[in-house]
Structures are given as C-alpha cells and as structure tokens.
Amino acid sequence: MIEEARRRAYLGAMQVVSWLPRVALPFAAPSRPELLEEPAVAVDEPAAEVAAPVAPPRSEVQAVPRPAAERPPIPVVVPRPAAQQKSAPADTAEEAKPPVVRVRAEPPPRFALQLLRAGDCALLVELPTGEPLASRDPAYLLLKDLLRATGLPDSPRLIGEPVRWPLFAGGNMDQGPQAAREFVQGFVAARLEESGPCSCLWLVGLPAVRFAGEADADAFHRELQVEGLGAAWAVPGLESLIEEPSLKAELWRAMRRVRQRWMNRSNEA
Incomplete structure (x- = not known):
C-alpha cells in the first residue's frame, strides 16, 4: 500500500x-x-x-x-521531446530571417582600347580586331584623315599598351562593367598625368565612351565632362564610320564646333 x-x-x-x-x-x-x-x-x-x-x-x-x-x-507537467523543444526556436528564427536575394553577377564585357596622343589631344580608340592599328588598316587611314581635318598631327604616338578586357581568364576577381569602368578611367588618368595635360580627350567607339566617359551611344558627337579626365568628345567607332558613310557628315558638323577647343589653345601658345 x-x-x-x-x-x-x-x-x-x-x-x-x-x-x-x-x-x-x-x-x-x-x-x-x-x-x-x-x-x-x-x-x-x-x-x-x-x-x-x-x-x-x-x-x-x-x-x-x-x-x-x-x-x-x-499540476501535471508533460515533458516535451527534446527534439521538439529545439526545433521550435529554430523554426521561429528561420521565419524571422529575411529571404536572401541573390544578385546575378553580370558577365564581364569584352573590348580592346588603345590610347594615343596627337598634338594637344589624347585619343582613346577602340581596336576593331583587338590588335593594335597597323599603318595600312582602313580604320587607321580613316583616323589619320580625321586628325588632318581637325588640324592635329596625323601620326599619333602610342601611349602604353592596349587595354584588353577582361584582364584575366576565369578566377574569382570581379571583372564586371563597374570594375572595367574604374580600371579604364584609372589607366587613362595615369597615362595623361605622365604625358602631360590635354585640351580634349577623344573617345572613339562605344567601349571608350561607355567605360571612360560613363555614357552610351546617345552621346556620340557630343562633348562630355568626365570627372578626373576633363573634357571629352564622343566619336562613333572607326568601323561604324567606314560601314555607314552618312555618319561622317554629322561627325564633321560636330568637329567644326569642338575643334575650337584645341585650335584656340594652339594659337595662344
């Protein structure tokens, strides 16, 4: 009992x-x-x-x-299984945790640019084939014609090696558009500091306009003010001018207005 x-x-x-x-x-x-x-x-x-x-x-x-x-x-206390006691706080924490939004990384752009110097102007030119311009290339002959028409020396000298993007094949390094823009602007600013200031920077081709001038195709034939680089002039690519001769007429009208920037400086000198 x-x-x-x-x-x-x-x-x-x-x-x-x-x-x-x-x-x-x-x-x-x-x-x-x-x-x-x-x-x-x-x-x-x-x-x-x-x-x-x-x-x-x-x-x-x-x-x-x-x-x-x-x-x-x-009072009767019914013990709850340990697994159930541990899972309740975990479930609450998972519900309170905001969902993780994964941002898809943009693929790295692909382009090649060459920096040249012609008199009082610097030229950041898109390389159509990815290789430096040769003396007999139609694109180089057109560039010489443009320089003569604006009163600049028609034999520009190279400044540094061509910039080819992406820099590395594979790897975990960020080589998206923002990284390319920062690299190109830093490269041009450093080369201009070494070679001396210029009155105008030509941005020839869409990659040059996009990654050095932070603009798009709508900026062609217009003047831009780029922080750290100064005054710039957006010019269509050399291949586009060869394939579409109608673009040359609009380019010539813009050239007569922009050329005063370096012509006045040359007269003062």
Missing part, C-alpha cells in the same frame, strides 16, 4: 479531483460522511409509498479516515 501524499500525487497526475475508496485505506485521512450518502431518487409516486433507504447505524459504517483539508490538484 502507498502513503497518502504519494496517492494524491498519482490522482493529481490523472486529474482526479474527488474520489472515494471502497475499503478503508491504511495511512489515509478520514473520509467525509456526506460522500457516503446516496442521492434521493425522484419518482412520480407519493413520497409515502417510497421506502426510504435505511441508513445503517453509525457503528456499522466502516470508519474511513477523513482528509484534514482539501488539497489543490497537483
């Missing part, structure tokens, strides 16, 4: 508030007499005809220990 405190703990775990033993329990508190009384039976017949239950003498009632005082039920 178990003691009263342990018995009540078991009954509290089973959520049993009131209970009545069938026999006298050792070490148990006395029972309340009102729990032993049977409830009255309600019938339609007169109350006189209903035989009242005969209560046994108090001496015949088996003495049942009565509890000293009602004790509150013991």
